[in-house]
Amino acid sequence: xxxxxxxxxxxxxxxxxISILNCDYTNSMFDYFLWYKKYPAEGPTFLISISSIKDKxxxxxxxxxxxxxxxxxxxxxxxxxxxxxxxxxxxxxxxSNYGQNFVFGPGTRLSVLP
Amino acid sequence: NAGVTQTPKFxxxxxxxxxxxxxxQDMNHEYMYWYRQDPGMGLRLIHYSVGEGTTAKGEVxxxxxxxxxxxxxxxxxLESAAPSQTSVYFCASSYGTLxSTDTQYFGPGTRLTVL
Numbered sequence: 001x002x003x004x005x006x007x008x009x010x011x012x013x014x015x016x017x018i019s020i021l022n023c024d025y026t027n028s029m030f031d032y033f034l035w036y037k038k039y040p041a042e043g044p045t046f047l048i049s050i051s052s053i054k055d056k057x058x059x060x061x062x063x064x065x066x067x068x069x070x071x072x073x074x075x076x077x078x079x080x081x082x083x084x085x086x087x088x089x090x091x092x093x094x095x096s097n098y099g100q101n102f103v104f105g106p107g108t109r110l111s112v113l114p
Numbered sequence: 115n116a117g118v119t120q121t122p123k124f125x126x127x128x129x130x131x132x133x134x135x136x137x138x139q140d141m142n143h144e145y146m147y148w149y150r151q152d153p154g155m156g157l158r159l160i161h162y163s164v165g166e167g168t169t170a171k172g173e174v175x176x177x178x179x180x181x182x183x184x185x186x187x188x189x190x191x192l193e194s195a196a197p198s199q200t201s202v203y204f205c206a207s208s209y210g211t212l213x214s215t216d217t218q219y220f221g222p223g224t225r226l227t228v229l
Contacts, residue, residue, distance in 0.1 A: 002155075002156075004156065036220075042222055042223070043206070044157070046217040046219075104157040106154055106155050107156065
């Protein structure tokens with residue numbers, strides 16, 4: 001059973017509009033969350049993170065929101081740019097059996113249309 | 115600074131063959147990881163290492179072995195390849211805390227096909 005879920009395999013938005021990528025988790029022990037971005041034929045690269053003591057973290061055009069009671073986080077990209085087209089992975093850690101490890105969601109493919 | 119590099123980038127094996135994937139990092143990171151990524155699934159941890167000479171099992175370790183003889187290198191071995199091991203393999207490294215500003219840095223991946 002997947003502990004980190006990204007229920008939208010793909011998302012398309014117009015350039016300049018807001019992109020909202022969602023992530024849900026089931027393990028209440030998770031206390032640290034990250035978003036990674038992945039281009040084809042490259043490894044994932046870190047985008048933004050949030051600790052469970054916060055409900056929002058912002059970095060330029062990227063904002064991550066955390067709703068602990070709903071076990072839900074979201075990544076907002078404003079404004080969206082064509083270069084943002086990539087696969088976005090949500091990852092979570094805390095209470096893991098595998099040392100300091102992250103559990104990754106399946107990813108959401110974002111397409112930003114010019 | 116090359117970051118995290120992986121060798122080879124592509125490989126095709128026949129069932130039962132063996133091979134070793136090499137990961138190298140030049141950031142003096144303590145922790146290193148091997149993941150596999152399959153369609154519709156997130157990255158799943160195979161094995162990891164918290165320092166030179168140490169290794170530990172991750173979520174999906176069966177059929178793989180690893181070694182960390184040098185701090186900068188982390189090797190992933192397949193002793194007898196099976197079609198179920200067809201996947202994209204990513205190596206990653208981190209300073210070691212995976213908290214606050216720590217993060218994992220990933221290599222470009224190795225696409226392995228087992229026929």
